[in-house]
Amino acid sequence: MPATRVAVFVGSLRKESFSRKIAQALAELAPEGMTLDFVEIGQLPLYNQDDEPNPPESYRVFRQTVASADAVLFVTPEYNRSVPGALKNAIDVGSRPYGKSAWDGKPGAVVSVSPGAIGAFGANHHLRQSLVFLNVPTMQQPEAYIGNVTQLLDEGGKLTNEGTRTFLAKFMQSFAAWIEAVKKAS
Amino acid sequence: MPATRVAVFVGSLRKESFSRKIAQALAELAPEGMTLDFVEIGQLPLYNQDDEPNPPESYRVFRQTVASADAVLFVTPEYNRSVPGALKNAIDVGSRPYGKSAWDGKPGAVVSVSPGAIGAFGANHHLRQSLVFLNVPTMQQPEAYIGNVTQLLDEGGKLTNEGTRTFLAKFMQSFAAWIEAVKKAS
Amino acid sequence: MPATRVAVFVGSLRKESFSRKIAQALAELAPEGMTLDFVEIGQLPLYNQDDEPNPPESYRVFRQTVASADAVLFVTPEYNRSVPGALKNAIDVGSRPYGKSAWDGKPGAVVSVSPGAIGAFGANHHLRQSLVFLNVPTMQQPEAYIGNVTQLLDEGGKLTNEGTRTFLAKFMQSFAAWIEAVKKAS
Amino acid sequence: MPATRVAVFVGSLRKESFSRKIAQALAELAPEGMTLDFVEIGQLPLYNQDDEPNPPESYRVFRQTVASADAVLFVTPEYNRSVPGALKNAIDVGSRPYGKSAWDGKPGAVVSVSPGAIGAFGANHHLRQSLVFLNVPTMQQPEAYIGNVTQLLDEGGKLTNEGTRTFLAKFMQSFAAWIEAVKKAS
Numbered sequence: 001m002p003a004t005r006v007a008v009f010v011g012s013l014r015k016e017s018f019s020r021k022i023a024q025a026l027a028e029l030a031p032e033g034m035t036l037d038f039v040e041i042g043q044l045p046l047y048n049q050d051d052e053p054n055p056p057e058s059y060r061v062f063r064q065t066v067a068s069a070d071a072v073l074f075v076t077p078e079y080n081r082s083v084p085g086a087l088k089n090a091i092d093v094g095s096r097p098y099g100k101s102a103w104d105g106k107p108g109a110v111v112s113v114s115p116g117a118i119g120a121f122g123a124n125h126h127l128r129q130s131l132v133f134l135n136v137p138t139m140q141q142p143e144a145y146i147g148n149v150t151q152l153l154d155e156g157g158k159l160t161n162e163g164t165r166t167f168l169a170k171f172m173q174s175f176a177a178w179i180e181a182v183k184k185a186s
Numbered sequence: 187m188p189a190t191r192v193a194v195f196v197g198s199l200r201k202e203s204f205s206r207k208i209a210q211a212l213a214e215l216a217p218e219g220m221t222l223d224f225v226e227i228g229q230l231p232l233y234n235q236d237d238e239p240n241p242p243e244s245y246r247v248f249r250q251t252v253a254s255a256d257a258v259l260f261v262t263p264e265y266n267r268s269v270p271g272a273l274k275n276a277i278d279v280g281s282r283p284y285g286k287s288a289w290d291g292k293p294g295a296v297v298s299v300s301p302g303a304i305g306a307f308g309a310n311h312h313l314r315q316s317l318v319f320l321n322v323p324t325m326q327q328p329e330a331y332i333g334n335v336t337q338l339l340d341e342g343g344k345l346t347n348e349g350t351r352t353f354l355a356k357f358m359q360s361f362a363a364w365i366e367a368v369k370k371a372s
Numbered sequence: 373m374p375a376t377r378v379a380v381f382v383g384s385l386r387k388e389s390f391s392r393k394i395a396q397a398l399a400e401l402a403p404e405g406m407t408l409d410f411v412e413i414g415q416l417p418l419y420n421q422d423d424e425p426n427p428p429e430s431y432r433v434f435r436q437t438v439a440s441a442d443a444v445l446f447v448t449p450e451y452n453r454s455v456p457g458a459l460k461n462a463i464d465v466g467s468r469p470y471g472k473s474a475w476d477g478k479p480g481a482v483v484s485v486s487p488g489a490i491g492a493f494g495a496n497h498h499l500r501q502s503l504v505f506l507n508v509p510t511m512q513q514p515e516a517y518i519g520n521v522t523q524l525l526d527e528g529g530k531l532t533n534e535g536t537r538t539f540l541a542k543f544m545q546s547f548a549a550w551i552e553a554v555k556k557a558s
Numbered sequence: 559m560p561a562t563r564v565a566v567f568v569g570s571l572r573k574e575s576f577s578r579k580i581a582q583a584l585a586e587l588a589p590e591g592m593t594l595d596f597v598e599i600g601q602l603p604l605y606n607q608d609d610e611p612n613p614p615e616s617y618r619v620f621r622q623t624v625a626s627a628d629a630v631l632f633v634t635p636e637y638n639r640s641v642p643g644a645l646k647n648a649i650d651v652g653s654r655p656y657g658k659s660a661w662d663g664k665p666g667a668v669v670s671v672s673p674g675a676i677g678a679f680g681a682n683h684h685l686r687q688s689l690v691f692l693n694v695p696t697m698q699q700p701e702a703y704i705g706n707v708t709q710l711l712d713e714g715g716k717l718t719n720e721g722t723r724t725f726l727a728k729f730m731q732s733f734a735a736w737i738e739a740v741k742k743a744s
Contacts, residue, residue, distance in 0.1 A: 129311055140322065
């Protein structure tokens, strides 16, 4: 059986992003038969519909990468109580041109990450609202709000908190089951 | 094969509710093998956790009705840019006591209805946020925002607009497929 | 100068509600010249527009109480990632009949309260969306998400955490300034 | 008395953007004593905190432009049921570095624009959630959801619909009053 290939989108562009570290932990915790491919978003120019007749090469590559994935996983901080502009831009790029969205029908999941207690709730649910429109059947439970993230990582950025590891492993198992369910339904 | 029994919740309590009329149209348009059971919510006292050791009989009946359904369908107006209090109360009642939510795992769908143009968008998406927590896998597409509803009904309250009929019939077919998919996954 | 009378609405009906305890702490921390009047919501029947020609006496009293207040303060838990049904119902009751909303123009503030870490973010912002429609100019900062509330109270339900006391005192001072600003603008 | 200078942010980058046309109509309808300055956002690189020690020159200019405005006005379409990535990125850029947000305390207003019936409700309210955090006191009423926008403009992109003109003129007068109120309060 071929592996399930999950495209991972990290909402923060900085190198030492906490979201990226959590995403790396998720990759390690993925169940057998699932691989996580990190898809970069920082190189995508701001979406402008006027460019559509002759889109940037980076758009073409990004859309194809999304379209070829079996599922999509978002790991993101909250910027100003919502989705970071860079991640929203990537979502917009992947959704166009009209009628050719690369997201359509891909099973999805959301993990929000924050150094604060609230766990980036605002980003998590704003993103989910977009995923309704994009027809990304998104796993409802478990929800994942990874708060106080600096306390969960060691100096090298490795996830050391055992409770969080167990939770994230379970999250990935649930996601694998969700992907199978959505695939069967199509 | 036994019929799929969908519990329907109408967000407005008034007798001539537009949402109820749309719900009735949905019942008529349901594909073969699916029946819609209207579940009343107006008799439920406001949720108070202190009543939980000895809950009102109406709670017991409501929770059992929800629990025995194969799927859940919400047809609702918007009150003050959100879910009507009566419908939110029903959701709260069904979600308790803690750990025994009657909603858990039921496939769901949302239709929002309004005499205005915006189609009760605010109610639609606030409700969806609750359904994440309640682990109700909710159909993403098609979304259903039924705006300008008074123009879609005849004097007897029957849905006469052909475009809307076609759309709602397709909505119910998609919902039937969604229910099957979620059931298989469990 | 007459005192500023703030009507307080507690989103939970249970007697030992954490939100009520935080509201009581807020009442004690209110700056001079401001009084907090607790307005009960548990006696309000579920809103049904059919009752409007002859509304329940409790509606009349509630609407008048809201209308006579100088400002409104909401202290609420989150139920299922949104506003509790009982509080949303009170909001709906106060907003009707159409064109006679008792909320119109009152300066407002929101405090959300939770035993969990996330601080009832979902209730806080869903409530804010309703307050846009109701034309309640709502204080933006400081936001108040009171998480892990059980750790902030003593056995008698008194707020003992010093950091939270300081924060809430500052919150009430900011609210007093906000009320003055909105009043001057009218 | 010096004019009130309102910085205007258009959420779409395409040249013939409907939002831009509505923003131009708003500029013409602004009451005496108010000028609207269009602030471009398409040149801003995607926000990356790693660039903060040595930020792009465009960031410096943008932040200064925002900081020097008396008020902020957002005119935006909806992309995927939320704020376009380009506009969210501009908001993020203006909000940093931490503790030096250029948005802080500016009175604000939101107009959402769509060729569809729903009037970009999702963008309007997601944006408002960010404005809470940014401490932008945002006008609650009138809300402005400009739907079916193609029917409101002539071939040259001029707003010809009389009802919409009257509404937008009133919107700008209310905004002027709101700006005065917030200024007095500071």
